[in-house]
Amino acid sequence: MYLHCDAVTKYFDEKLIFKNVSFEASTGNSIAIIGPNGSGKTTLLRILCNLMQPTEGIVKYKHNGNVLLKQQAYRYFSLIGPYLELYEQLTARENLTFFAKMQDIPNYPNLLTRLMQRMNLSGREDDPVKTYSSGMKQRLKYVFALLSEPKILFVDEPRANLDEEGIDTVYSILTEQRKKGILIIATNDSEDLKFADYKVTVHA
């Protein structure tokens, strides 16, 4: 797996968010996107995930040497971020079953149980997501993201809303992801930075 972000520039109307951000990553790499508040870390992540179009520049994915089209690329990555919500009225199991089926994940019930256990959410599978606390929602987002066993994992603020024990679990996930795929995190936390091989700074 290979990700190439080539001279990406983003304007919101006349306001420059960032200019000429370039980097590459392949399996085994991890990158931290850093920058002060409002510098466009989240915007960059959204562009990398095809959720937003860059004003200039391109984002390219390759798998086994083949360039992936937009319609294919989305299968290879997952995103965790504060603006990405799950369906509040549905239970965790209904949510995850829906997403698993949408992504053609074989044997998802087992995987689901395992991930729920790992994120310490066992026993809450059949509660509606709206009854979850913000920390539990964050854990659930990790379950959602890991369900598809992504080749690239994008995490916006890995530690948001989590307690000590949650952070430990997340760190072990990040360590694993870094070994078997690409890890890209947006953070300002010096703790998180130890997971990054190198840093990409965004600013206007």
Added chain:
Amino acid sequence: MRKAWLILQKDIQQEFKTRFAVNAILLFAVVTLTAVSFSIGTYSASQEILAALLWIILFFSAMSGLSHIFVREEETHTADTLKLVALPVNVFWGKFFFNLILLILVEIIIIPLYFAVMNFVVIHTSFFILVMLLGSLGLTGGGTMVAAIISKASAKGALFTVLSFPILLPVLVSAISATNSAVGNDPVSLTGNAIQTMIAYDVVIITASVLLFDFVWNE
């Protein structure tokens, strides 16, 4: 298509928990029907006027409920999550069929009521059902697409009706004139034109929507 079915299932599941869209559209339809019935009161309206009123009730009910399906995804910030797992075309079909089911459900409840309250008599029943079906397909096709557009703008509610009306008017006008034949005002043979218009309209609006949806969804 299987993915579209999954999205439809998910939306129905969600709808069952809140019943927001169903309640909104059904209550709206009943309220409008009551208003129409009251204002006509003891006067006897001709079948021609009743045919038009029926479609006006259905149109405004549709306007009150069909945008919910996209507005909900935007407001709860789940649209992005859905984008990460689904192709636009499947999203469109899932939402389209949800709206179609919603509208047909309303028709199943409102039309018998309308018959009972308004003294509305249909002579050619199967023809009437065909007209209803073609009309609903058109309303849903255009309505779903406009709903996707307005879910990304401000002042969503007002905008939905304003944007939908000119687009849906051809199917509305044809449906009214075809319904006129179904109640026996004009011979059915005369309104072949209206039926053709509706079929052509349905095909055109749904095809255009499928082709354009990608741009709106992934803007």
Added chain:
Amino acid sequence: MVKKIWNTILFVWMSGVIVGAFIWATQQKALKEYTRIIYFHVPVSWITVLAFLIAAVYSFLYLKKRLLKYDAYAEAANQLGFLFAVLATVTGSIWAKVSWGTFWNWDPRETSIFILLLIYAAYFALRSAIEEQDRRAILSSVYAILAFVTVPFFVFIVPRIYFSLHPDPVINQTGEVNMDFKQRVVFFSSLITFTAVFVWMLKTKFEIAVMRLRIKKLEREK
């Protein structure tokens, strides 16, 4: 310089058409003095349709190439289309008053133009409800195309469902042009002049739009 010559020609030509329409052209016997509206009403209506078509083409181009220029062109064409639609409605309405007795009676032609006005209004309402320019450009382009594919249903099908009192358009059902020589000369010159005026207005608006985008870009680079 070339531009100036063109503008002068246009001015003289348009004046000629106006004089011709009121003085030179013969009158239609049955319809009397107010037949002369045809020299203005029909060209204006034709431009309404033309502007709508141009707007749809530029909307399509925008979606294809994603250049804000095209969205600005589509908006400009729609603005002019709206202006000409209003003119067509007003001239038509005046004629309807003198020959049918009312300003407005939902004749299919009146309905069609009214729908066009509604579409234009909806288009501008949509634009004003979206802040971000890329999003505004995409969504309004999609709406313009969606409206464009439904319009043929009004123009060609709805008028046939109802009986219309509107005089036949220029070419009647038998395929003949129902005018004498002088009328024909004035009518077609008027059609050409109005189209030329429209093209000139559109070009000016395009230039303004391009300039505006350039200013924005300069501001951006500052």
